Amino acid sequence: MSPRPAAAKSDRSKGGKRPPVKLAPGVAARVAAIAAVHAVFAEHHPADSVLDDPHGPFSSLDQRERALARAILGISLRRHGQIVDALGRFLEKSLPRKSGHLAAILHVAAAQILFMDVADHAAVSIAVDLASQDHDARHFKGLVNAVLRRLTEGRDAILASQDEAVLNTPDWLAAGWTKAYGAETARAIAISHLEEPALDLTVRSEPALWAERLEGAVLPTGSVRLVAHRSIEAMPGFAEGAWWVQDAAAALPARLLGAVEGKNVADLCAAPGGKTLQLAARGAKVTAVDISIDRLHRVRQNLDRIGLDAELVAADILDWQPGRTFDAILLDAPCSSTGTIRRHPDVALLKRPADIASLAKLQSELIARAADLLEPGGVLVYSTCSLEPAEGEIQVQRALAKLPLRLSPINPAEIGGLTELCRSGLLRSLPTDLPAVEPRMGGLDGFFAARFVKT
Numbered sequence: 001m002s003p004r005p006a007a008a009k010s011d012r013s014k015g016g017k018r019p020p021v022k023l024a025p026g027v028a029a030r031v032a033a034i035a036a037v038h039a040v041f042a043e044h045h046p047a048d049s050v051l052d053d054p055h056g057p058f059s060s061l062d063q064r065e066r067a068l069a070r071a072i073l074g075i076s077l078r079r080h081g082q083i084v085d086a087l088g089r090f091l092e093k094s095l096p097r098k099s100g101h102l103a104a105i106l107h108v109a110a111a112q113i114l115f116m117d118v119a120d121h122a123a124v125s126i127a128v129d130l131a132s133q134d135h136d137a138r139h140f141k142g143l144v145n146a147v148l149r150r151l152t153e154g155r156d157a158i159l160a161s162q163d164e165a166v167l168n169t170p171d172w173l174a175a176g177w178t179k180a181y182g183a184e185t186a187r188a189i190a191i192s193h194l195e196e197p198a199l200d201l202t203v204r205s206e207p208a209l210w211a212e213r214l215e216g217a218v219l220p221t222g223s224v225r226l227v228a229h230r231s232i233e234a235m236p237g238f239a240e241g242a243w244w245v246q247d248a249a250a251a252l253p254a255r256l257l258g259a260v261e262g263k264n265v266a267d268l269c270a271a272p273g274g275k276t277l278q279l280a281a282r283g284a285k286v287t288a289v290d291i292s293i294d295r296l297h298r299v300r301q302n303l304d305r306i307g308l309d310a311e312l313v314a315a316d317i318l319d320w321q322p323g324r325t326f327d328a329i330l331l332d333a334p335c336s337s338t339g340t341i342r343r344h345p346d347v348a349l350l351k352r353p354a355d356i357a358s359l360a361k362l363q364s365e366l367i368a369r370a371a372d373l374l375e376p377g378g379v380l381v382y383s384t385c386s387l388e389p390a391e392g393e394i395q396v397q398r399a400l401a402k403l404p405l406r407l408s409p410i411n412p413a414e415i416g417g418l419t420e421l422c423r424s425g426l427l428r429s430l431p432t433d434l435p436a437v438e439p440r441m442g443g444l445d446g447f448f449a450a451r452f453v454k455t
């Protein structure tokens with residue numbers, strides 16, 4: 001993947017090497033945000049792959065520019081529908097196909113004008129400059145200037161006329177959530193996606209002590225929640241492996257396996273390893289399996305940092321033949337990730353209904369394979385970070401109808417007494433759960449989990 005900063009593109013098109021140009025403060029952040037927005041919207045790359053790309057647009061930013069670029073990118077994705085609607089009011093026709101990064105330049109500038117505490121003239125003039133440096137967008141710099149100036153003038157009226165929950169949520173997702181959870185909850189879920197959530201940590205021990213050190217709070221489930229003011233690596237406890245980052249809902253499925261000390265536990269679909277760490281920390285003999293070697297490297301790094309161990313296996317679970325069965329299995333299956341839109345707003349833009357259907361098929365196959373790998377009487381926990389019943393409740397109905405499994409109902413006492421998360425013995429968390437006065441401190445990822453026993 002090679003999202004190209006607009007400024008760099010015109011240099012390359014002329015050929016030859018040029019010395020690196022020192023950009024005015026704030027410009028590098030906009031260049032990176034534009035490249036990232038283009039990579040997500042035009043090339044359909046996940047935002048994380050752009051942020052983490054060692055040669056990507058964020059890689060050469062200093063800490064300040066990086067923070068600004070991340071903030072602009074976050075708003076550009078989270079408020080995507082409102083921004084498109086606002087720009088559309090001043091664009092008489094759709095943008096031409098061959099217009100370079102024009103769409104991203106307008107989008108990123110509109111994100112700042114509509115939603116960020118950034119001087120309007122800076123947002124407009126940087127956008128015009130960057131358009132004029134983009135070989136294919138430079139003919140449109142007059143349009144960029146005119147549209148953005150009109151946007152600054154019309155901002156308050158536009159924002160007052162918009163329904164943020166509706167505009168920022170793809171219709172098919174809203175329809176699915178309305179069917180599953182009712183119109184009121186579906187709307188509340190959509191609103192919860194407008195706020196970046198706090199950081200949740202799973203601590204190896206002494207949550208109250210770590211909450212105090214990190215100026216956070218202990219949740220009923222035992223996770224520590226805080227608003228991070230510095231990089232994760234710089235926070236106390238990171239280097240010595242006292243905790244790892246894991247949404248409070250994501251920390252629940254591993255707990256549902258009960259006492260695992262000394263047991264042979266397979267963590268199927270294990271990377272990047274949050275649940276492997278939980279199981280290993282509780283004394284399980286963990287075999288962590290994932291199809292991705294790159295992602296398994298991250299499991300190893302995480303185990304090393306925390307000072308734990310597990311057997312790591314790179315394999316497609318559908319073909320994997322370990323020659324033995326397991327006392328317990330955690331299957332945290334690949335899914336649409338619609339339960340994580342608060343943390344990954346690009347998920348709402350990149351996923352399509354067809355993805356749910358193909359993932360649901362894969363999940364059914366993985367559950368059947370997991371049942372094969374389990375000892376009779378052994379426990380299987382199936383989980384996904386999806387809000388879609390096709391990847392949760394419906395999988396349970398299918399599994400019970402076809403496989404030698406019976407349901408083992410989940411008790412609220414196992415998950416910090418959160419009765420609202422237990423529905424018919426299944427775990428279903430929503431981004432609207434665990435409300436807090438300060439919205440960022442509330443909410444959970446949308447998770448689903450079911451527990452089975454092999455008959």
Ligand SMILES: C[S@@+](CC[C@H](N)C(=O)[O-])C[C@H]1O[C@@H](n2cnc3c(N)ncnc32)[C@H](O)[C@@H]1O
Binds near residue numbers: 270276290316334
């Ligand atoms: C939801 S993520 C797992 C998250 C992980 N359990 C955690 O807590 O950190 C799903 C994982 O499934 C892996 N995966 C997808 N299809 C697979 C397959 N057929 N066999 C093995 N792993 C697979 C992906 O590489 C991805 O790492």
